[in-house]
Amino acid sequence: MTDYPDVGLYIGGSWRTTADDLPVVNPANEQVIGRLARAGRQDLDDALEAASKGFKVWSQTAPKDRAEVLRTAAALMRERQAEIAHDITLELGKPYPQAKLEVIRGCEFFEWDAGEAVRTYGRVIPSAPGINYIVHQQPIGPVAAFAPWNFPMSQPARKVAGAVAAGCSVILKPAEETPAGAMHIVRAFHDAGLPPGVLNLVCGVPSEISEYLIPHETIRLVAFTGSTAVGRHLTGLASDHMTPVLMELGGHAPVIVCEDVDVRAAAVTSAVRKMRNAGQVCTSPTRFFVHDSIYREFLGTFTERAAATVVGDPMDPGVEMGPLANDRRLAAVAGFVADARDKGAEVTTGGSRIGTSGYFFEPTVLADVPDDARVMQVEPFGPLAIVNRVGSLDEAIERANSVPFGLAAYGFTNRADYIDRMVERVETGNLSINTLEASVPETPFGGVKSSGYGREGGVEGLHNYMVVKNVSHSISIV
Helix, strand or coil: CCCCCCECEEECCEEECCCCEEEEEECCCCEEEEEEECCCHHHHHHHHHHHHHHHHHHCCCCHHHHHHHHHHHHHHHHHCHHHHHHHHHHHHCCCHHHHHHHHHHHHHHHHHHHHHHCCCCCEEEECCCCEEEEEEEEECCCEEEECCCCCCCHHHHHHHHHHHHHCCCEEEECCCCCCHHHHHHHHHHHHCCCCCCCEEECCCCHHHHHHHHCCCCCCCEEEEECCHHHHHHHHHHHHCCCCCEEEECCCCEEEEECCCCCHHHHHHHHHHHHCHHHHCCCCCEEEEEEEHHHHHHHHHHHHHHHHCCCECCCCCCCCCECCCCCHHHHHHHHHHHHHHHHCCCEEEECCCECCCCCCCECCEEEECCCCCCHHHCCCCCCCEEEEEEECCHHHHHHHHCCCCEECEEEEECCCHHHHHHHHHHCCCCEEEECCCCCCCCCCCECCEECCEECCECHHHHHHCCEEEEEEEEECCCC
């Protein structure tokens, strides 16, 4: 298995190619490995028409039948796990074992939403004698879904699963750098018998696609995962047309390490998770606020484990971290390190590019980083951790809340009163205590402040793809 597939458009149940295309680059060696079809205006019009027709069919399909298609597609993706993971590793540089786990996580989204599709209950509210009010849930309509490059399969899966389970049709736009994961999802649904037009795939230049689809009257919801800056722009575009949005945006997750914990366990666990996917995870633990009494021990152990991270060809067995996804991330992470160093931070390990071929960067730890360093306010989205000391839990919470983001936060402590304080006061959509797992398919996931709006996953996520209709029913004419 060596070839990477060329990725076409999928519209109205059929694949198509285009005269114009874009290159797909392997970040481990900077070589072009495939071509990506570039949708034009006519392709987008065709996708909108197909989604409109597909919605009329799918919204009237029984929930149990929708669930069966979701389960069948998920089963096909499980069978194709090795192939999908191979393509993800080539296009993103994610180590192959991690890519295989991503495929399974994506399948779990489809499987959970399949089970929930048949439980979209309404309710009856009795009023005056002879009159009932019925709360009725219906699919919202065609969805424009925009997926990021850092999780090529599981992020599109999260959006498609909720939308399709709810009865919506979808126009899915994957990241141009990593389109194969979305392509495999579409292929599985095609083979599972999804009616034409329910799921459509369009690729190309992001601005050309978003600025045409979002204002269109056919689109009833915009679902986006990506940077806060782009999310704000798309939200503004949608608001001009009163189109609701579901936004999962930037992070910059704090980690509060209290004085009562097993220091080594917390440090090793944190260092391993920090370097997962080269730190290119919206929930990646990044700003560590460690109690002064254990600071040196934590920093030493964390640095030691980060430095021991095996970096290399993501296809090689034993490799824990591959390259960054593109040259933009390489330049950005190097810039964060240089700025922090200039402002007095200590680089305890890493800080430099590895080699000259591929977008590899050393696992990097910055200690005693001043608040005016750019990395304290801007998510680095790379293999870079900040470890700072604090004198108390109150100080740690204050510093954790000091940025405009609130997607994920973590805490290490065994004290019930500390946990209660973090639950009440840390400004985040997802808080994890003594674990660095931020979400699973059955729980709602999303942010507060500038980290987004709405939730994906869980019952709440499915409801984002539905609207509520209040029905007043009188037995006789009144």
